[in-house]
Amino acid sequence: MRDAVLPASAARQHEDGSTSAALARAGVSDAAVADILRPFLSGVFLEDRLETSARFFHLVWRSMVRGSLCLPAKGIGAVPAQLADGLPGGVLRLGTPVAAVTDTGVLLEDGSEVPARTVVVATDPANATRLLPDLTVPDTRTVTTYYHAIGRTPMAEPTLMVDSTGAILNTCVLSEVAPTYAPRGTALISTSVLGTDLPGRAQAVLCRLAELYRTDTSGWQQVAACTVEGALPAMLPPWPLSRTTRLRPGRYVCGDHRATGSVQGAMASGARAAREVVADRGQGGDAGV
Numbered sequence: 001m002r003d004a005v006l007p008a009s010a011a012r013q014h015e016d017g018s019t020s021a022a023l024a025r026a027g028v029s030d031a032a033v034a035d036i037l038r039p040f041l042s043g044v045f046l047e048d049r050l051e052t053s054a055r056f057f058h059l060v061w062r063s064m065v066r067g068s069l070c071l072p073a074k075g076i077g078a079v080p081a082q083l084a085d086g087l088p089g090g091v092l093r094l095g096t097p098v099a100a101v102t103d104t105g106v107l108l109e110d111g112s113e114v115p116a117r118t119v120v121v122a123t124d125p126a127n128a129t130r131l132l133p134d135l136t137v138p139d140t141r142t143v144t145t146y147y148h149a150i151g152r153t154p155m156a157e158p159t160l161m162v163d164s165t166g167a168i169l170n171t172c173v174l175s176e177v178a179p180t181y182a183p184r185g186t187a188l189i190s191t192s193v194l195g196t197d198l199p200g201r202a203q204a205v206l207c208r209l210a211e212l213y214r215t216d217t218s219g220w221q222q223v224a225a226c227t228v229e230g231a232l233p234a235m236l237p238p239w240p241l242s243r244t245t246r247l248r249p250g251r252y253v254c255g256d257h258r259a260t261g262s263v264q265g266a267m268a269s270g271a272r273a274a275r276e277v278v279a280d281r282g283q284g285g286d287a288g289v
């Protein structure tokens with residue numbers, strides 16, 4: 001209730017600790033944590049000890065109790081596509097990997113150079129520290145998601161199921177949430193587990209899905225298994241919910257690892273980078289395109 005009614009800034013006001021300690025302090029019973037909160041939050045934090053920053057937990061919990069979970073009909077790529085639509089033509093180059101940030105701009109992997117006095121590195125933490133070796137980045141969490149395509153939905157509702165045994169993190173019939181995710185009359189199921197796709201894991205997942213959906217899954221066709229290394233930063237307390245993007249004159253870094261591990265955090269950090277670049281330019285600093 002506190003998270004629902006207080007402003008987001010309230011999450012910053014308390015000394016940070018683990019989510020596990022915050023839940024105990026709030027009087028949430030061990031059974032509620034074991035049966036519901038730990039299984040659910042493990043899928044949000046991508047760790048199952050609830051050692052993640054309570055500040056981040058309160059921010060996420062606030063969003064979840066005030067709104068609802070959703071999936072964009074055209075996939076998450078629709079969000080950057082909408083942002084890009086608002087840009088003037090010719091300012092965005094896609095599929096152009098940067099090999100190095102140099103004293104005079106950036107060196108592209110094709111060997112060409114782009115001169116720039118201001119460079120904002122907006123990559124994942126591993127690439128950010130490769131491009132900016134003086135940057136410190138947090139450890140990261142890894143997740144694997146299995147996708148199964150079947151002829152008929154095993155559950156005709158858009159519900160995220162969590163698993164208190166810990167065998168999987170969560171599963172849901174994606175096509176019940178967003179019908180555009182599978183051809184009409186078929187179903188796409190997504191199931192996530194912590195870590196990588198170890199040998200035998202896909203089969204164990206299928207067995208657990210048979211129990212959770214109470215159906216025979218032996219004929220389910222696995223269409224993909226996606227492991228994302230560095231899917232989220234490990235947000236250990238004390239975790240500042242937002243960090244400056246200024247690294248040194250003319251060099252900035254933004255992304256979820258500079259704020260919170262979420263789309264919201266990534267966009268907030270990007271907006272902060274824009275504000276800091278504009279402010280530095282206004283002061284006649286080293287910034288300039």
Ligand SMILES: Cc1cc2nc3c(=O)[nH]c(=O)nc-3n(C[C@H](O)[C@H](O)[C@H](O)COP(=O)(O)OP(=O)(O)OC[C@H]3O[C@@H](n4cnc5c(N)ncnc54)[C@H](O)[C@@H]3O)c2cc1C
Pocket residue numbers: 096097098099122123124127143145228231232254255256257260261262263264266
């Ligand atoms: C499976 C999964 C599910 C998730 N679900 C949710 C969710 O439901 N809600 C939520 O809020 N968050 C979710 N997240 C987290 C969210 O996706 C991330 O927090 C967010 O995408 C981070 O955005 P970012 O811009 O910081 O980094 P990224 O999204 O990692 O973007 C960095 C970009 O930099 C590019 N890049 C890297 N190196 C270079 C280089 N050398 N040159 C040029 N480009 C480079 C990459 O190609 C990439 O496009 C999920 C993450 C995963 C993996």
